[in-house]
Amino acid sequence: MALINAIVSKALGKPVSPGDIVVVDIDAVYAQDGTAPLVIDVVEKELGLKKKIAIDKAYFFIDHSSPAPHVAAATVHKEMRRFAKEYGVKLFDVGYGISHQVVVEEGLVRPGMIAVGADSHTPTIGAIGVYATGVGSTDAAIAMMFGKLWLKIPETVKVILYGSLPVGVMSKDIALYLVGEVKTDGMLGKAAEFRGSTLKELSIDSRMTLTNMCTEMSAESAIIPVDDVARRWLVERGYEIFRNINWNDEEGYVDEIPVEVSKLEPLVAAPPDVDNVKSVDEVSNNEVDQVFIGSCTNGRLEDIEVAARILHNKRVKEGVRCIVAPASRRIYVEVLNRGYIDILIEAGCVIAPPTCGPCVGAHMGLLAAGEIAVATTNRNFPGRMGHRESKVYLASPAVAAASAIEGRVADPRKYLS
Amino acid sequence: MIIRGKCWKLGDNISTDHIISGKYKFEAINDINKMAVHVLEEVIPDFYKLVSRGDVIVGGRNFGKGSSREQAPRLLKLVGIGAVVAKSFAHIFYRNAVNIGLPVVVAKTIPDISETGDVIEINIASGVIRNVSRGVEERVSPYPREILEVLVNGGITEYIKRYGGLPWSRSIG
Numbered sequence: 001m002a003l004i005n006a007i008v009s010k011a012l013g014k015p016v017s018p019g020d021i022v023v024v025d026i027d028a029v030y031a032q033d034g035t036a037p038l039v040i041d042v043v044e045k046e047l048g049l050k051k052k053i054a055i056d057k058a059y060f061f062i063d064h065s066s067p068a069p070h071v072a073a074a075t076v077h078k079e080m081r082r083f084a085k086e087y088g089v090k091l092f093d094v095g096y097g098i099s100h101q102v103v104v105e106e107g108l109v110r111p112g113m114i115a116v117g118a119d120s121h122t123p124t125i126g127a128i129g130v131y132a133t134g135v136g137s138t139d140a141a142i143a144m145m146f147g148k149l150w151l152k153i154p155e156t157v158k159v160i161l162y163g164s165l166p167v168g169v170m171s172k173d174i175a176l177y178l179v180g181e182v183k184t185d186g187m188l189g190k191a192a193e194f195r196g197s198t199l200k201e202l203s204i205d206s207r208m209t210l211t212n213m214c215t216e217m218s219a220e221s222a223i224i225p226v227d228d229v230a231r232r233w234l235v236e237r238g239y240e241i242f243r244n245i246n247w248n249d250e251e252g253y254v255d256e257i258p259v260e261v262s263k264l265e266p267l268v269a270a271p272p273d274v275d276n277v278k279s280v281d282e283v284s285n286n287e288v289d290q291v292f293i294g295s296c297t298n299g300r301l302e303d304i305e306v307a308a309r310i311l312h313n314k315r316v317k318e319g320v321r322c323i324v325a326p327a328s329r330r331i332y333v334e335v336l337n338r339g340y341i342d343i344l345i346e347a348g349c350v351i352a353p354p355t356c357g358p359c360v361g362a363h364m365g366l367l368a369a370g371e372i373a374v375a376t377t378n379r380n381f382p383g384r385m386g387h388r389e390s391k392v393y394l395a396s397p398a399v400a401a402a403s404a405i406e407g408r409v410a411d412p413r414k415y416l417s
Numbered sequence: 418m419i420i421r422g423k424c425w426k427l428g429d430n431i432s433t434d435h436i437i438s439g440k441y442k443f444e445a446i447n448d449i450n451k452m453a454v455h456v457l458e459e460v461i462p463d464f465y466k467l468v469s470r471g472d473v474i475v476g477g478r479n480f481g482k483g484s485s486r487e488q489a490p491r492l493l494k495l496v497g498i499g500a501v502v503a504k505s506f507a508h509i510f511y512r513n514a515v516n517i518g519l520p521v522v523v524a525k526t527i528p529d530i531s532e533t534g535d536v537i538e539i540n541i542a543s544g545v546i547r548n549v550s551r552g553v554e555e556r557v558s559p560y561p562r563e564i565l566e567v568l569v570n571g572g573i574t575e576y577i578k579r580y581g582g583l584p585w586s587r588s589i590g
């Protein structure tokens with residue numbers, strides 16, 4: 001059976017199959033400042049529940065509009081703080097970072113867990129072998145208060161990655177290639193499980209980009225089995241596997257998608273949708289007004305590292321804004337200590353605090369009508385980063401950094417050889 | 418539980434943003450009713466005025482894609498939509514709709530043959546959808562008992578208030 005089935009089977013103590021509806025204990029549940037207000041309403045107004053009853057694995061994140069860009073957000077944040085205290089939800093306030101990043105690096109989710117988040121990119125955390133899925137506010141409220149949810153076991157597609165990534169090609173390019181192939185509804189009702197020899201070379205940072213982008217193929221979940229890379233990552237941080245899955249099963253998958261990654265080149269998803277995937281060459285005539293390096297897709301250490309390598313002793317082109325936002329405080333400290341922030345500031349970048357901000361058009365770098373951005377985020381729908389007539393090209397941090405230098409969508413390979 | 422109403426035919430890939438634009442989200446904090454006037458406004462102008470209680474949305478593939486915004490199914494229910502029939506649903510939208518008591522039905526034929534204005538009748542318990550205007554009937558797989566109980570009771574919070582616990586206390590899990 002596929003890994004997700006194996007996790008649920010182990011949790012329930014009996015085998016489950018795709019399509020089964022089961023009720024499971026939730027090992028971690030979180031919501032963010034976009035979805036938490038409705039969680040609060042469901043608990044207090046709709047259910048009329050009393051204080052201090054949240055399970056001890058319930059978390060709130062202030063990450064979408066953080067710090068508050070307007071009074072409405074400030075009011076939401078204030079409510080979240082009050083509720084968190086009264087009900088016993090652990091709050092990650094302004095500055096901690098983006099939920100999916102923080103739950104992984106703080107060890108709040110660990111391999112073998114079943115976790116839900118009131119955010120569509122929750123499958124990101126499957127990169128460390130968690131069965132994770134996005135839910136709405138009512139689900140999150142019920143999981144926080146009762147510790148249980150119903151889940152329908154998805155079918156799993158095995159995505160097999162072969163070969164080594166060429167220089168200047170990142171896991172974001174694998175993800176964009178996949179979305180271009182299967183299209184935005186290609187994994188509807190399914191989960192993706194990543195396998196194959198390439199994984200040996202992919203860090204947890206890179207893996208989280210892959211699982212993150214599965215949401216853009218409408219996957220319900222995405223997962224990567226724990227291997228030596230993941231075990232080393234866990235040991236370095238002193239985290240333990242939550243639920244050991246002794247399983248090596250090649251049966252029980254609905255489909256297989258092989259990807260020869262050594263043949264990939266730097267890609268972008270051109271507007272207006274994430275499956276409109278093109279090579280950098282095809283769109284290199286497009287002049288760029290803004291570059292954004294950050295988000296739960298690509299705001300991690302190795303993303304900022306590659307940007308710093310490319311921008312070292314270079315300048316962001318006159319007339320281009322290049323915004324860099326580390327995805328969490330821990331990442332911020334790390335890139336600061338390694339000198340990357342210095343390099344980026346010298347190059348003309350502006351450093352934002354850990355926030356979703358620009359990714360979702362909330363604050364810290366919105367686009368005006370007609371403006372074009374290259375962003376390392378995961379969505380490029382009309383209006384996503386600002387005005388409805390602005391355009392977003394999704395790309396790897398390497399492509400983004402090269403584009404900042406050249407002021408047009410640019411190939412990073414010449415800066416990395 | 419029988420739902421009968423006028424069909425509103427929509428296409429493939431209707432997103433939560435189509436249903437309610439993200440830019441209105443902060444208004445919801447005070448009053449979800451205020452947002453109701455914006456429901457589907459970019460797909461059907463003045464939809465909230467034109468819709469009648471019990472009407473049925475018939476969509477195509479991947480209905481409700483996009484963000485985890487639960488305001489989307491809540492607002493459809495608030496303006497009177499009785500059910501949504503579609504070829505497929507985005508996973509989070511589907512869960513949200515069930516949880517708030519808006520029946521969502523996956524169908525193969527009905528979305529192809531229905532047009533706006535047709536009369537649609539759905540028997541949620543038995544899993545039969547009829548386009549009354551065109552005399553076409555389709556059987557779909559009925560809901561598991563627990564999900565049906567959530568829908569019949571108007572959503573999971575209503576269920577919990579009425580019975581003091583989750584519908585799966587005597588669970589299938």
Ligand code: SF4
Nearest residue numbers: 121295296356359360
């Ligand atoms: S960074 Fe963007 S995609 Fe990720 S959680 Fe924040 S808003 Fe969502």
